[in-house]
Amino acid sequence: QSQPNPVFAVGPAGGFADVVVWLDVDEGALPPPRTEPVIIEQVGCRYSPHISIAHPGERILFRNADAVLHNVHAAWEDGQTWLNFGQPRRGDASVQVAPRVGVLTLRCDAGHPWTLAWLHILPHPYHAITDVEGAFRIESVPAGTHRVRLWHSSWELLGTASGRPRFGDPATAEAEVTVTAGGEATLDLLLPVPGESP
Known part of the structure; x- marks a missing residue:
């Protein structure tokens, strides 16, 4: 049975959907x-x-x-x-x-x-999943400088095994962002190309 590739969802402007974005902190006040x-x-x-x-x-x-x-x-x-x-x-x-x-x-x-x-x-609650345009928003981020991590399941199709698609390793990236008390910050993140260093 033919099915669309579930891991490759790209918007008109090149943004990736279904990317998990989160702050690299061990714990937080869970809602x-x-x-x-x-x-x-x-x-x-x-x-x-x-x-x-x-x-x-x-x-x-x-x-x-x-x-x-x-x-x-x-x-x-x-x-x-x-x-x-x-x-x-x-x-x-x-x-x-x-x-x-x-x-x-x-x-x-x-x-x-x-x-x-x-x-x-x-x-912790400081996470989001990108929409079809590749956009995301994380609410109530504590003031300070934080490391932000990005994860995508990988769009690199390596082949099949027993009829099951085999994809490459997840694509990951990270960056730092500084948020002021009561303020907002904008961060642009790029997914690395499979096989290339971030």
Whole structure:
């Protein structure tokens, strides 16, 4: 079955969507837990949204919106599995609790090898995901100089393995930004080209 490349979403002006941007701080005052869980669906044999962010202890609802068997296989960056369960029917849902800080790759092993998404679990509220124009906004940033980090899942298609697309390593970048009390700051970040130094 043909599916669009889930990791390559570029706006008319060249901005990249689905880039995770966050401040490089260990902790922060977490907002009150969301009353509704973070929702990640498999719909049209694809994960939606493609990129999600949660905080440790938050609820995450995995739901099958298709009338076919799906599987939720979530693994950490080192390959260790966090979750691996089936959802055979439309409407099947499972609520899980984000266990710790890290990045999880989400796949479906039930005959849909192209299904791919990522879940970032961050320890503070200073983060954003870029929109289709590549723009982002992080609210309530403390005054001071901060290191800002950027992560994109990689658009470099290396080939396939057992029918599953293989992409290169994530593209990352970082920069510093200074924010004054009650003020705003603008920061332009560039993604490195695969195979080239940032």
